Amino acid sequence: MEIPPNIESYDRDNVPDPALAWQMAEFFAANYPDMHDPLERAQDLEKHGSVDAILERLREEYFILIQRGFQGRIAGLLEWKPIRVEGIIYAELTWLMTDSALREQGVGRSLHDVFVEQATQIKQGVTEPVALRLSVHKNNTARTFLRKIGYTQWSQSPTNRKKIFMGREL
Numbered sequence: 310m311e312i313p314p315n316i317e318s319y320d321r322d323n324v325p326d327p328a329l330a331w332q333m334a335e336f337f338a339a340n341y342p343d344m345h346d347p348l349e350r351a352q353d354l355e356k357h358g359s360v361d362a363i364l365e366r367l368r369e370e371y372f373i374l375i376q377r378g379f380q381g382r383i384a385g386l387l388e389w390k391p392i393r394v395e396g397i398i399y400a401e402l403t404w405l406m407t408d409s410a411l412r413e414q415g416v417g418r419s420l421h422d423v424f425v426e427q428a429t430q431i432k433q434g435v436t437e438p439v440a441l442r443l444s445v446h447k448n449n450t451a452r453t454f455l456r457k458i459g460y461t462q463w464s465q466s467p468t469n470r471k472k473i474f475m476g477r478e479l
């Protein structure tokens with residue numbers, strides 16, 4: 310699958326210029342999920358709330374995808390990273406956000422399709438099983454969206470009692 314022309318993928322070898330990194334930081338703060346508490350918000354914004362923070366995420370081997378919308382503005386953002394846990398490689402979806410004014414119009418699904426494509430490429434050249442995984446707040450309505458795109462509930466998060474792991478085979 311070719312990446313659609315309105316979706317861009319960034320990583321440690323292909324970083325956004327500072328102006329775009331700042332747009333990503335602003336987008337992250339503006340579309341951060343409502344149900345997270347102030348401490349979580351502060352901790353997550355520390356990791357995404359500035360140009361340096363975005364560039365640091367990419368240095369830490371996260372991938373960041375953005376979808377452009379009207380006048381090139383960011384319509385959606387997805388962040389993920391491959392991690393190895395007990396003999397399994399997880400393509401861990403750490404963030405997916407659509408502009409709050411553009412929800413339920415297919416942005417989340419189209420970004421996720423590109424993520425699946427990138428995660429599938431990991432399978433080449435590894436013997437371990439590869440799966441998609443994420444953690445989500447138990448009361449986040451995004452769980453309905455996630456079920457629609459093929460995720461099922463896997464387990465309680467061991468580090469946060471408010472969150473569950475959801476996953477999907479590749």
Ligand SMILES: CC(C)(COP(=O)(O)OP(=O)(O)OC[C@H]1O[C@@H](n2cnc3c(N)ncnc32)[C@H](O)[C@@H]1OP(=O)(O)O)[C@@H](O)C(=O)NCCC(=O)NCCS
Pocket residue numbers: 340341342404405406407408411412413414415416417418419443445449450451453454457
């Ligand atoms: C979750 C989120 C990314 C979904 O993005 P989106 O662009 O609105 O999703 P899409 O338009 O691609 O939706 C795909 C399908 O899920 C459905 N859907 C999306 N959000 C939904 C919701 N909150 N409740 C019920 N269904 C929903 C859509 O109607 C669509 O259904 P269809 O295939 O039958 O037409 C978006 O609501 C968001 O940014 N939430 C805040 C951030 C957040 O909580 N992220 C955590 C997710 S891991």
